[in-house]
Amino acid sequence: MTRHDGAPADTADHEVAVLSAVDVSKHFVVRNAVGNSSVVRAVEHASVDLHAGRIVAVVGESGSGKTTLARLLARFYEPTQGQIRLDGAPVAKGSAARGYHQQVQLIFQDPFGSLNPVHRVRHNLDRALRIHDRRLGRAERRRRAVELLERVSLTPGEDFLDKFPHELSGGQRQRVVIARALAVAPKVLLGDEPISMLDVSIRLEMLNLLGRLSREEGLAMLYITHDIASARYVCDDVVVMYAGQMTEGGPKDRVIGAPAHPYTKLLVESSPDPDRVGTTSRDDQFADAEALGEPPSLIEPPTGCRFHPRCPFAMSRCAEEEPPRTDLGDGHWSRCWLHQVGRADEIGADTYSAALARRDPAEVAS
Numbered sequence: 001m002t003r004h005d006g007a008p009a010d011t012a013d014h015e016v017a018v019l020s021a022v023d024v025s026k027h028f029v030v031r032n033a034v035g036n037s038s039v040v041r042a043v044e045h046a047s048v049d050l051h052a053g054r055i056v057a058v059v060g061e062s063g064s065g066k067t068t069l070a071r072l073l074a075r076f077y078e079p080t081q082g083q084i085r086l087d088g089a090p091v092a093k094g095s096a097a098r099g100y101h102q103q104v105q106l107i108f109q110d111p112f113g114s115l116n117p118v119h120r121v122r123h124n125l126d127r128a129l130r131i132h133d134r135r136l137g138r139a140e141r142r143r144r145a146v147e148l149l150e151r152v153s154l155t156p157g158e159d160f161l162d163k164f165p166h167e168l169s170g171g172q173r174q175r176v177v178i179a180r181a182l183a184v185a186p187k188v189l190l191g192d193e194p195i196s197m198l199d200v201s202i203r204l205e206m207l208n209l210l211g212r213l214s215r216e217e218g219l220a221m222l223y224i225t226h227d228i229a230s231a232r233y234v235c236d237d238v239v240v241m242y243a244g245q246m247t248e249g250g251p252k253d254r255v256i257g258a259p260a261h262p263y264t265k266l267l268v269e270s271s272p273d274p275d276r277v278g279t280t281s282r283d284d285q286f287a288d289a290e291a292l293g294e295p296p297s298l299i300e301p302p303t304g305c306r307f308h309p310r311c312p313f314a315m316s317r318c319a320e321e322e323p324p325r326t327d328l329g330d331g332h333w334s335r336c337w338l339h340q341v342g343r344a345d346e347i348g349a350d351t352y353s354a355a356l357a358r359r360d361p362a363e364v365a366s
């Protein structure tokens with residue numbers, strides 16, 4: 001069972017996670033036009049474990065901290081606080097990144113931007129293969145490049161070796177990006193919205209490819225998405241982020257099927273059709289959620305539970321104190337005061353908008 005949000009990995013799971021973020025925070029110092037600085041609390045106290053052969057989805061609105069979390073796990077950023085662990089061992093600050101990136105690969109949204117446009121597919125793969133093993137001869141690298149292309153269903157691989165990125169479709173380019181990531185034989189793939197810029201018609205195939213790589217080849221994966229339906233389709237576990245914090249996590253059928261946090265409920269109900277995979281654009285996703293209010297500033301986030309200004313169930317306590325984590329069994333957990341005061345049943349009793357319509361403004365302190 002995958003553990004999220006701070007519980008010790010080896011007691012909950014009986015196996016050490018391949019890659020973990022343990023209580024990580026990332027703060028950015030930004031300056032305005034007149035030189036005053038402020039701190040953006042992009043991620044705060046986030047924990048997640050990635051296990052071999054399993055996919056964890058991170059869902060949340062724009063600006064909730066998903067990309068920052070992936071970049072922390074990829075060591076593109078050092079955490080302001082907390083730890084990244086690989087195979088259970090803390091990754092030392094400033095330690096060599098090359099060895100790390102042979103084990104942990106990050107895939108971005110835009111496959112065109114990820115490939116060098118002046119080089120053929122062969123060259124793009126060859127470089128990664130040489131980084132993986134300097135002893136490989138030219139013929140062996142070519143053989144492996146063909147094999148990699150075929151692993152991502154670009155067959156026959158020979159036909160793609162001499163193509164330039166602009167000669168490929170978006171889906172084919174993203175497959176080449178994945179093949180290049182696999183060239184270094186990583187244990188972990190981090191996908192930052194890897195299908196959102198692809199044609200709707202091929203998104204399902206890409207998800208199937210990611211699912212196959214995880215299940216059949218044992219890769220541990222993080223899958224960042226706005227799309228609840230694709231998270232439900234391909235992942236094992238889901239973590240929900242709101243305003244830089246993790247609010248709920250656990251097995252996907254529990255989190256998406258029976259949300260235990262009002263924000264997850266809002267996301268699921270705002271999702272155009274949780275059963276139609278990959279058909280919505282980023283802008284349409286959570287359109288209703290946006291109508292219900294802007295996500296908060298991460299420079300001066302709301303006190304207490306960050307979701308309380310938008311929450312139909314908010315009590316005065318929600319504005320005062322951060323809710324503790326409540327474990328709900330089977331790896332499912334939530335950070336919401338309703339669980340602590342015996343009112344958790346209310347989350348599932350009605351739709352989010354019906355609950356919002358009934359909200360008593362006097363209950364919310366700010």
Ligand SMILES: Nc1ncnc2c1ncn2[C@@H]1O[C@H](COP(=O)(O)OP(=O)(O)OP(=O)(O)O)[C@@H](O)[C@H]1O
Pocket residue numbers: 028029030040041042060061062063064065066067068069298
């Ligand atoms: N390098 C940076 N400097 C300053 N602020 C940053 C930086 N990177 C991210 N942020 C801020 O951190 C917050 C979280 O951003 P992040 O990109 O992680 O969110 P996200 O959930 O991935 O959003 P999206 O889905 O739009 O990519 C945002 O307020 C963003 O403006």
